[in-house]
Amino acid sequence: MEAKEPPIIDFTPFYGPECAAKENLVKELKHACQEYGFFQLVNHTIPSDLQGSILHQSKKFFDLPIEVKEKYSKDIGGFNRGYERLRAQNFEKRTKGDLKEGFYLGKNLPLEDPNVVARKFGQGPNKYPEELDDPAKFRNVADDYHSALTSLAMGILQMLARTLDLEDDAFNEFCQHPVAVLRLLHYPPQEPDASELERGIGAHTDFGAITILLQDTTGGLQVWNNISSEWIDVTPVPGAYVVNLGNMMMRWTNDRYLSTLHRVINKSGKERFSVPFFFSGNPDYMVRCLPSCEDAREGAKYPPITVGEWMAGRYADTYGTSEEKAIGELRKEPEARKLES
């Protein structure tokens, strides 16, 4: 079978009454989750000017001098918010690090919020850069965008519940006080003579439930196709969201749904901007295999784990606190085996 790009799915029926088109949407989503773990979503009602604004504010931040950006380092003050310098992440562990810089934002919660006081995973205050021409604009756009994407994520999960023959509200508890991370990303163009191993972001799967990614028109995102064993480009569709399933979905569905390897290589000669939104749910929620997905003989492949424990472990893996484990996981990937042998 010829490998194809992940499908483009029209979300319009979600906003309308029950009808054949809505049933068809559920079928399309189910097919995408089983065969690709990825799809592009169009007609999702997030205004294009809000999408343009978040990309614009992101560029403004990354254009600041490095000393200013470092003032907002993610390493200062905890809460997983703020600036992450070039090459800080290194998914494939075969170069000096991924050729991108980032800025992490979440829902802005004050220090006295009960979930922050209780040190729940991923809950806390944002950092907002003061040195921009219009700092209030950055703040408003980031907060509005985060809240719009939180609603979209809940809508998508409602439809994904239907694909699993569950009630629409099946993921409601999961969506309470969610860990939801907005990551502004800037990929400088890679040098023409860069190593073949140079990556904007190395091959990885996402940790959470779903990721909703806005990419500019540069291109460079690729997904791994397990059947044809090749990397497939995800061609930018203006205004669309690239949605992919994270590891939690595999745990829930006992691997019926895919959490697919993906990477970015920016050979365009231009800088690339993207904004993934990672929706990982309520830190106290126990992710366990859905009864309908248990295997008749083998039961569930993965033991139950809370969102908080799962996320903390996965972050530790990618940020080097458990480097050996991360390398061990990468070795399982076909591409890595090929390159090593």
Ligand SMILES: O=C(O)CCC(=O)C(=O)O
């Ligand atoms: O920038 C992109 O297109 C992908 C980013 C990504 O995969 C991630 O941040 O997990």
Ligand SMILES: [Fe+2]
């Ligand atoms: Fe990713």
